[in-house]
Amino acid sequence: MNRTMRNHPFALLLILSSAAALTACGRSDPVPSVRAQSLPTAGVPTAPARPSPSDFVLTGPTRRPPSGAAPSAEQPSRSTPAACPPEGLRVTAESVEGAMGLRSMTVRLDNCGARPRTVEGHPRVRVLGERGRVLDVTVHDDLTAVAASGVPNTPSRPVTLRPGAAAVAVVLWRNTLELGRTPQLGRHLEVTPAPGHRAQAVEPEGGVDLGSTGKLAVDAWRPVS
Secondary structure, eight states: OHHHHHHOHHHHHHHHHHHHHHHHHHSOOOOOOOOOOOOOOTTOOOOOOOOOGGGOOOOOOOOOOOTTOOOSSOOOOOOOOOOOOTTSEEEEEEEEEEETTEEEEEEEEEEOSSSOEEEESOOEEEEEOGGGOBOOOEEESOGGGTSOTTOOOOOOOEEEEOTTOEEEEEEEEEOOOOTTOOOEEESEEEEEOSTTSOOEEEOOTTOEEEETOOEEEEOOOEEOO
16 A cells, blocks of 8 residues: 555545545635625615704804895984874974985974874974074975976865874975075974964974075975875
């Protein structure tokens, strides 16, 4: 046997290789673990993951004002009206408009009382200077006395105001100044809405700069529609 093996080394190598193969077959190698992975299906889009509340950083809301609303910044407003007079009619002055030396202002009359009030015709107006001094100013009931002839006058008629209703009257003046004449500047307008009512003083924005004209014009009351 040994002689045969020495004479045939190739046969010996064959026997040893077979034994190694049988040993390897009898031993079980560990099976490698496979980690499950989510692979997208070819051709089918995957839905995006839904974010959780912790994925967001809150930096404070940016609020857009509703359409037509005023900007954030505080808008200028008319001064707070005075308390309602015993007669139930309150006079206020709206903003002054001006162009080419002509000034226009609207006087507003509100029924702040509890029952209807009736006014008719033109309010009585006087111009007050410093310390309430009455200025020498001629007041016309015709707007064309100050403005051009194309300015229409409101017909004089009774105007009945229910509680909460209002009427307005236009006041016109010019601030032109003639050489050698002293200009007049009124601080307040004293307005008497109707006979038998007390006068109420209002302060126009910028005053009543009459120049040297010495006159203004007042329209009749008309209801606010």
